Amino acid sequence: MIQIFGPWGNLLLGVIFVLACFTICVGLVSACGNYFHS
Numbered sequence: 001m002i003q004i005f006g007p008w009g010n011l012l013l014g015v016i017f018v019l020a021c022f023t024i025c026v027g028l029v030s031a032c033g034n035y036f037h038s
Contacts, residue, residue, distance in 0.1 A: 005012055 003009075
């Protein structure tokens, strides 16, 4: 990744990982909340 995008490659990869983890976390919290609500 760093060979393609240069020094900004690490930052871009970090942002992608943070967004992926955040969306999975939100989905899990939403699913658990929906399960315990019903």
